[in-house]
Amino acid sequence: MKKTSALLLTSAMMASLLAGCGEKPKEEQAAAGAGNAKQVNLKVYTWLSEETAHWSKIMPEFNKEYPNIKVDVNILSSKDDAHEAMKKLDLAAASGQQMDVVMLNDSTGYTQRVNAGMLAPLDDFLKTDGIDYDSEYKATTQINGKYYALPGRLLTWFVMLNKQKLDEAGLAVPKEWTWDEFMDYSKKLTKGEGPSKQYGTYFHNWMQYITLANVNNPTNNRIVTADGKVEINNDRIRKSLQIANQVQNVDKTAHSYADVISQKLTYRNEYFGGKAAIIPTGNWMITEAAGSETIPAKFVSVFAPYPKFSKDDPNGQTLATIDYIGVAASSKNPKEAYEFTRWFTTKGILASEAMISSWTKADLNKMIDGLIKTGKNPEMVDKASLEYVMNSAKPVKIVAPPAYISDAEKRYTSEVEKFLLDKVDLETTIKNAEKAVTDVVNTNK
Known part of the structure; x- marks a missing residue:
């Protein structure tokens, strides 16, 4: 956007x-x-x-x-x-x-x-x-x-879950979890093959989904800080790319990045259509979970906190x-x-x-x-789980990025796409993305 x-x-x-x-x-x-x-x-x-x-x-x-x-x-x-x-x-x-x-x-x-x-x-x-x-x-x-x-x-982020799918899989609504546990849930919620396949989750083609473990970092949660420091070669960005690759390419618990782009998939249709059981998203979806004229609610949605990068991180730390x-x-x-x-x-x-x-x-x-x-x-809408998530949320500080952040994110995304399309490996992606974004920063000095 x-x-x-x-x-x-x-x-x-x-x-x-x-x-x-x-x-x-x-x-x-x-x-x-x-x-x-x-x-x-x-x-x-x-x-x-x-x-x-x-x-x-x-x-x-x-x-x-x-x-x-x-x-x-x-x-x-x-x-x-x-x-x-x-x-x-x-x-x-x-x-x-x-x-x-x-x-x-x-x-x-x-x-x-x-x-x-x-x-x-x-x-x-x-x-x-x-x-x-x-x-x-x-x-x-x-x-x-x-x-x-x-x-x-x-607008704070959380994970929205289809209660019916959770119950069928015998899974409880998480009150605290890591990204590894999120991926485990996604595997257990995936079943079937072909056009009728039920996916565990869905990742859209937004910047947030290729920086998932970094956006709730209490410090430096953008790929470039306000003063122009590039923040790509670090554990949180590396984990973010590993998550995307794991669910989309390895476990296949979500549509591949190629499918999201080529089929012009939308997150609302995937979740509310019952095609994806859980989805990281934001609180603008609360009203939609309660049903609208365009997309009626056909199942109960429950809510879980935004997953943690490390099990030692504070619970509820979320993108805002x-x-x-x-x-x-x-x-x-x-x-x-x-x-x-x-x-x-x-x-x-x-x-x-x-x-x-x-x-x-x-x-x-x-x-x-x-x-x-x-x-x-x-x-x-499961009000109890929603109130728990919203009241325990700890939004990270919103820091205005540099004016050229749009160009920097485009360059980053371009390099990450090659990784998600299986054209280059992770470390090459980190290296190339860091160089590409650094070039943008230097051009704007």
């Missing part, structure tokens, strides 16, 4: 920075006095669909507090396709359309926009509002000592990502755009009852209840 630059993004945020001032108590004052404020129109660009975000629940609540601000929510993808959404966002920016608030889906695109000068720091707004960022939000958006956005959803909410520099109403940004990242996400918030004041169990009940078949 890579993104190209959209110059108008910055403008909106920059403007917001100059405007979002008001001490913490002033947030309530602003809402209370909104009826006497000037009427303004904002345009919000988001990749989150109605089905995912429940805008129809969010916006009436915002309108109650800020009747003077009319918000036009532009949903850029009905399928939550961030790649498609960012293309449309760039086109809108290039054509000079009004932009006030912009939502970005990952740290790569966020960093690129900050380094391109598209986003302005929010520090002055936060200071004037009396907001202590670290006490307000669970994840940082800081780059080079400044905040250029506020965090929206907090966030959405980034900023204000476009071209906004003619930056103060109001900031107010919406701040409100959305606190009260707005809670109003949706469909997302997990990064706000420290949010009640996690209430958010879990909201996610489950929005599904068409809430009884298909």
Whole structure:
């Protein structure tokens, strides 16, 4: 899900920075006095669909507090396709359309926009509002000592399992496990051959699935650190590649990488279609596990913590990502755009009852209840195992990567593909990937 630059993004945020001032108590004052404020129109660009975000629940609540601000929510993808959404966002920016608030889906695109000068720091707004960022939000958006956005959803990873398949195999729901134990479960859950084969697991063609044992590293969980140090020739990356090769090529407990690419397989269809019994994924799948209009839930899903690299690692240590909410520099109403940004990242996400918030004041169990009940078949979610996993999760620190991380990851993936397609061995892959990524770093010095 890579993104190209959209110059108008910055403008909106920059403007917001100059405007979002008001001490913490002033947030309530602003809402209370909104009826006497000037009427303004904002345009919000988001990749989150109605089905995912429940805008129809969010916006009436915002309108109650800020009747003077009319918000036009532009949903850029009905399928939550961030790649498609960012293309449309760039086109809108290039054509000079009004932009006030912009939502970005990952740290790569966020960093690129900050380094391109598209986003302005929010520090002055936060200071004037009396907001202590670290006490307000669970994840940082800081780059080079400044905040250029506020965090929206907090997406943590776990393993989702088909309870029926577990019961048939006589396997318990893990409360703590390693990647070796995960692979053992995958073997025991694989049966049959040919088109009707049931696979133990499924690995998609995302970067996370070729860095599985590294993404929950409490330090240096990207292949390049923020200061440009290459982190590939290490035990965690080596283990990640061994895991992918073991399940996809050796044990054949998952579709091969070649099949995933050539057949354009999707993780939702593989899991909800009963073709893969367990899948490492993120908490955006909770509502889907409870069933949706497009994919009804046909079996109970249970949940296990993200597997550990080493048995001595803390339980629950997991990959975490966030959405980034900023204000476009071209906004003619930056103060109001900031107010919406701040409100959305606190009260707005809670109003949706469909997302997990990064706000420290949010009640996690209430958010879990909201996610489950929005599904068409809430009884298909094992609430006990889900609450255990979510409450014991220890998200690793989110660190903004260097601006060229997209190129570095492409080069890394290119070398890893050769390994997964059985063209080169593991150590050659590590060596070649390290060199390829180092070349990217050196080019950008």
